[in-house]
Amino acid sequence: MAQTVDARQKVLAANEAAAQELRGSFAAAGTLVVNLISSPGSGKTTLLEASTRALRARYRLGCIEGDIATERDADRLRALGIPAHQILTGGACHLDARQVRGALEQALFPGLDILFIENVGNLICPTSYDLGEDFKVVLLSVTEGDDKPFKYPAIFARAAVSVITKSDLLPYTSFDLEAVRQQVATLNPDGAFLVTSARSGAGIDTWCRLLEARLAAKRGGRA
């Protein structure tokens, strides 16, 4: 006779426990942690380069890069003078909290103001994994097309900030910015929506001010 037991728990309970532990240590350190998620080639690293140039004089920044292969992204940020640690997933399509914990044990990060975690390029798999971040950011470049929020609702519903990238290319595409704004507002009425171009510099100030405001709010809440 088969027996049945109530096994009610979150499937990702182990990941969530590790993420909560990380969240606690980030809170104690007063570090704002941002988890960046997008398709490959949307401009995550390029946005981080622009953010680094704008913020490095006033804030201690650090970066964890998730990729299947190569140290290329971490090298790009180190070249700008901030500490960066590369996690190589060897084919896995997302980062999990235990990998981030492992990276923090290896990386010699000084007390950071802002830690960026650049996830593996993928709009799907990283969605479910809490990394102990303060919030997720989803990037969408205008060349990817204006139907993506409804095609990938999970990440757009969950990310506190949606960043449109490569806005300098808007005149050369049929990307309907208003349609995208409405899709994001439908999925995530409380989320922030920014339009940026790392190349022209448009919107980078707004993005950096958002980071500064969230950092101040986090530290204000702690005091």
Next chain:
Amino acid sequence: MHELSIAQSILAGTRTALTPYPGARVERVRVAVGELTAIEPELLRFAWEALLDGTPDAGCVLDVEWRPARQSCPACGVPRQRPEHGWLMVCEECGGALRIEGGQELDLLQVSFVLPDDEEDADGTDR
């Protein structure tokens, strides 16, 4: 394709639930998967089969309860019927912004198993 890691996490949770029952063979595991978890039930079942293949639990059924996200209007205070596979942009009654509820579930619910003694009984084997 992260369904394999999700399947591994379901299996880990299943094993934890069966700690008090040594030797138990799992027959059926029930999970809830929300629409906004970016998990595809068919791929999850496939990953589950692949994971258990060649183990004593091979053939264990993974029941996936699909939990759709719902939209409701905070102004009207009522749920609104979504179009199939789509979303309402605004409330059809008042034109206001809608909120999304649910769809984030990714839960292990129940584990059904047989104990070695039961299997012997079923075979009519004397102990």
